[in-house]
Amino acid sequence: MRRQLTHEVQNLIDRGRDRQLRLAVTGLSRAGKTAFLTSLVNQLRHAGIDARLDLLKSARDERLLGAQRVSQPDLGIPRFPYDEAMTSLGSTPPRWPEPTRGISELRLQLRYKTRRVRGLLGDTATLTLDLIDYPGEWLLDLPLLEHDFLSWSAAQLASMGPERRQYAETWQKSVAEHSADETVDESRLAELAERYAVSLRQAREAGFSHLQPGRFLLPGDLQGAPVLQFFPLPGVGESDRQRLESLPASSLYQTLKTRFRFYQQHVVKPFYRDYFRRFDRQIVLVDVLGALNAGPERFEDLSRALATLMRSFDYGKRSLLNRLFSPRIDRLAIAATKADHVTPDQHANLVTLLESLLADPIKDLRYADVPVRAFSLASIRATEPREVDNDGKRQPALRGHGLDGEPLLVYPGDVPAKLPEPTFWQRQGFAFTGFRPPPSTAAALPHIRMDAAMEWLIGDKLR
Ligand code: GDP
Secondary structure (H helix, E strand, O other): OHHHHHHHHHHHHHHHOOOEEEEEEEEOOOOOHHHHHHHHHHHHHOOOOOOOOOOOHHHHOOOEEEEEEEOOOOOOOOEOOHHHHHHHHHOOOOOOOOOOOOOEEEEEEEEEEEEOHHHOEEEEEEEEEEEEEOOHHHHHHHHHHHOOHHHHHHHHHHOOOHHHHHHHHHHHHHHHOOOOOOEOOHHHHHHHHHHHHHHHHHHHHOOOOOOOOHHHHOOHHHOOOHHHOOOOOOOOOHHHHHHHHOOOOOEHHHHHHHHHHHHHHHHHHHHHHHHHHHOOEEEEEEOHHHHHHHOHHHHHHHHHHHHHHHHHHOOOOOOHHHHHHOOOOOEEEEEEOOHHHOOHHHHHHHHHHHHHHOHHHHHHHHHOOOOEEEEEOEOOOOOEEEEEEEOOEEEEEEEEEEOOOOEEEEOOOOOOOOOOOHHHHHHOOOOOOOEOOOOOOOOOOOOEOHHHHHHHHHHHHHO
């Protein structure tokens, strides 16, 4: 009786409160953010009708009644292009949605029945769910706040491996024509900065992830602004500090330094202060399979990029983040996307591989008492699991259509259960080809374990 009463009181309190949750989705480019958010909205819109959400408890209990879009609170942020994404998926042939390139937002109102004791359904309640999508590249800029221009320059140049350096060659040759103390005009500076940005974009195209500054790759609304016109200065180091600091404001060194500071103060900090700090929950998406496909140097690079990115969730008391912004995310999910690229027997390995890729950040999060869980999922499942006969033995396979529409029946390869050894790369070939999205129907989008991720991220708010 007493327990029942407490339960009812809690229900009342919850309903009285304006129930709201801000859930942010991030990941590096092509990690699958746009597909994930599209599917998430689609599953919630189809909840209680035809969405398959058995792992989401409120849906399994038939308490989740549905979701409606309502106007978003932040009028300054672009709306997440859900309708456009659904139009792409619904076209003939179906196309993957255009990826989002900056921050965007969408507000849903979920209606559900509260749970009462002994399985009885309670009253109808609503949860306002704000979904925010932003580029993971922006999080790569957090460590930049620890540096001043000189130490940042040195760190950037030192971190380039031999292959990565190739992409920086043209830029580096052009900068070598100038010295730190000379006066450089605006247009030349813009040209050099553009060359640096091109080198970052080329490295990105070639599969590198650990690239800074993040806004150079995804400028959002800052495209072409002078705040994005700086670059690290080669050939100078700590021993030159005194001389450099005494240079006039018009010198190349001082100009770059001023712009770097402006970028720190007016681009990196405001993102953390105005947006990041207000997120309640977060899912970080990782294209582990894409990195496996791209080989050892890119895989290593992804690992470094993720370690940097995850520092934005390091809540340790002395962490840079805490000192500056005291954020309040109370739950985190990390997910290996595009699980439909491998056969279901490999999904468990995909999760353990993701966990070993993020082992240190996960340890830090657990230590800071932020609950974190790893998943493998497919936001929009483009393949069907099959079995084929291989010399009398049954082997799992995938059936789907390639990006040009050709029918495929493939076994894409084994996923290692932990970080691959050097010998692994020599031994094993990966062939995770791209698949066309599934043919569209009026029903909810097919997925793998979206419901498990949803249960972790919003399930407790739908009791
Ligand atoms: P974003 O840059 O993080 O927004 O990434 P997108 O959501 O645009 O995804 C990049 C690409 O990955 C898409 O164009 C698809 O080719 C592929 N992709 C994303 N999610 C899935 C998925 O669930 N299954 C499959 N097969 N491919 C996916």
